[in-house]
Amino acid sequence: MATARDVQSLRQDLERMFQRQGELERRMESVEGKIQNMETTPLPPKAVSNSINALEQYSRRNSLRIRGIPEVDKETGEMCIHKFVTFCRVKLGLDLQPQCIDRAHRVDTRKENTSRLMLVNFVSWQDRNRVFRARSKLKGKRDEHDRPLLVLADLTxxxxxxxxxxxxxxxxxxxxxxxxxxxxxxxxxxxxxxxxxxxxxxxxx
The missing domain is CATH 2.40.50 (OB fold (Dihydrolipoamide Acetyltransferase, E2P))
Structure with missing residues (x-):
């Protein structure tokens, strides 16, 4: 039988799903509006490039790149999520739940004796922003390879x-x-x- 906590968790999951659906619908409306404007009023190449870059950057607004989380061979997305949650708790003092993360994985090509950046995509911008604003707590902290620990915006x-x-x-x-x-x-x-x-x-x- 479902407990009150289970019901509350389900409600929160549904709320996050509806919020994400609403956000995606707003993005689609924005893109459709820009396309219609481009069709009726052709833009110079630079303006088109700027619009495309702005849309791509907007699509990354819920993401962050993290440097300093140790990497192991055959690392799965689930492992990345749990490593990131631990990183937030230990290094940033944030109690973030795995359910707050949509997905997480490594980016770029791995080099010997180094750990790649971890790309983390959040369910909500609010949780992403909590982590981004807490990045100042990493000042002076370094990883296993003596590089500064960093929380970075996911820029185009x-x-x-x-x-x-x-x-x-x-x-x-x-x-x-x-x-x-x-x-x-x-x-x-x-x-x-x-x-x-x-x-x-x-x-x-």
């Missing part, structure tokens, strides 16, 4: 290139600071101490 290739250029500009003293906010926007503080969002490398010149 184009946005990663923009952030890399911004970070280089910061190291060279051309701007004061560069970071990625909770909404995956690339933020910079200019020499005159003004802060703004940048969408291309050209905005750094």
């Amino acid at each position: 290739r184009e946005n990663m290139a923009i952030f890399s250029a911004a970070f280089t500009a910061k190291k060279n003293g051309r701007i004061k600071d560069a970071w990625v906010d909770a909404n995956c926007r690339i933020m910079v503080t200019l020499a005159d101490k003004t802060t703004k969002t940048i969408d291309s490398v050209d905005e750094l010149t």
